Amino acid sequence: MLSYLALAISGLCIAYAVHTYRCFNANLAAAKQSGIPYISMPIYTFNRAWLITHRLWMPLLQLLPDSWTNLWIDYLLPDFLWTKLYTPFRDIGSDVFLLVAPGANTLYVADPEAISQITTRRNDFPKPIWMYASVDIYGKSVVSTEGANWRHHRKITSPPFTEKNNHLVWQESVHQANSMVASMVSPDVERSGSVWDVAAQAMRLSLHVISKAGFGVRLPWPHEEVETKIPEGHTLSYKDALSSLLENIIVVMLTPTWLLGRSPLKIHKAANESFLEWGKYMRELYEQKKAELQTGESRDGMDLMGALVKGAGITGETNGHADPEKAASPGSKQLLTDDEIFGNAFVFILAGHETAANTIHFAMMLLAMHPQSQRRLQKDLDDILGDRPSSEWDYDEDVPKLFGSMCGAVMNEELRLIPPVVGIPKMSTAGRPQGLQLGGKHVTVPADCSVTLDTVALHRNPKYWPHTSEDDLLDFRPERWLVDGGTHPPHQHSDHEAHSTEDDHLDFDDGPDKRPDTAPSLFRPAKGAYIPFSDGYRSCLGRRFAQVEILAVLAVVFKTWSIELCVGLTMSDEELEKADEEVRRSAWEQADKRARELLRTGMMTIITIQMRKGKVPMRFVKRGSERFDYAV
């Protein structure tokens, strides 16, 4: 009996090995015909099994002779995009290359020309939506659909993202930024203590902005909290349901709903409670919007749920119980199912808060590491905002100026260095190889090939960025965006290009903002060279929303405060007070070195890239009382 079993297992292993070998050979043949440089490796890494178990296998693979593995071993690590940056492209001498593996080929792209073609040929290079299945915890959404279905979602979800509603985003962001600062430092002290959790505070701020601007629910900061009663029929307040859901989001995403509800594990119970509770709050909001629609009431503001209900064509007659099969078909009464409405509401929260929060957190950290850039930012803020209190700042007058000043430059530079999505996934369709024109040469992307738009490499590609040395491109230097009239470096986006891109074909009624990513007075990267918000058809719906939020927070924080790296790990305040300039400088340099090391080695992507293996403490210091004003 046992020998039969052993035989069967050996047979299966041999069949699997033969199948793997055949697939690898087919993929290798396609790569050879593509005209694109390639590297072969034995494992396909875009699968959950590898992501979960790679830590077990890597030490074993590292035991193999260097000469067998040195070409490919680094590419087995899930975060290699961040650790290797532009190096693979430089080493291989091409801004596109293929990794050939048994599971599939993967094309890595740091070439603007290729990116423009890929992002505008939506049907040739669709999104691999299987990768987004885990965000569908409530239902499908604009993020997780493709083809006609996606167009349908996008058409319904785009209308609230208007310039008019960005006024509201601005007001709420200014309000929330003031509250965030108040939660970290008292207005009448010269400097705060060490603030270790700037990332968490930025996350809270961003969540509050999307919650109020998008869903009309203003969330309090701990220091503002008035006792709130949990509404009848709920076990958690709205705020606790949402924050617990986001805290447990990976558990919710990776655990099947049936198991989440039945599992005795504490973590599953907490995740399930928040999942059900937030869903209940969304249903109540949905019912309220439906009732408003029936009575013809309309609300001012962004009102994302109202827009979803309205866009889905929900009337009293359908009563919200659409047949999911028919929901997406033209002519049916409800154009999105209830689940899809909740699915979209959820991804707005998810897509809308973590990305912007990371940008705010890293911008503060990088400015603390670059005091001279901080001073330049503050000078521009003074010039634009004068002595007016933040309650008198005006969206129409001030935001365009901020966008075109050092404030915009800081935001752009942070998003150049640490775009929250380090690799934007696409694919070529099965059975259809796709041609690309690159520098006058034709290459062929194999059929059924994974495609990664490598944003972190692209944003450091020396051909497309003003720089003084290769190291300069790795560093935070927002001043590179400030151009003197007429002295534009090569490969810059001309104004003509900026306004006549293929994006113009994305003509949804009232659709997304089509303006270029950066202000006309700043350096304009070549088309396809700067894509923190992706590009083309599937570009970020919340781009302008995020930019307005980030500019507001930078303005509020740096108008009154400076942010310094905390040197407390090396010396106390008293010791610092007595220290001479050399000792002070050395303490600061150690803090700067630690921050740089964490940026290099402590980053990891789960949903977006974040610093996960340590924290960089900072201090808020009243302007004029700075102690470290070094040019780096």
Ligand code: HEM
């Ligand atoms: C700094 C902030 C942000 C960055 C860097 C960013 C970046 C991106 C990127 C790279 C994509 C494409 C993802 C992909 O193709 O897989 C995307 C899509 C999207 N983003 Fe953002 N995002 C930001 C803020 C926001 C905000 C504030 C919202 C909403 C309030 C939002 C809503 C969306 C949506 C709905 C999509 C899907 C669009 C589609 O597929 O048609 N994002 N974003």
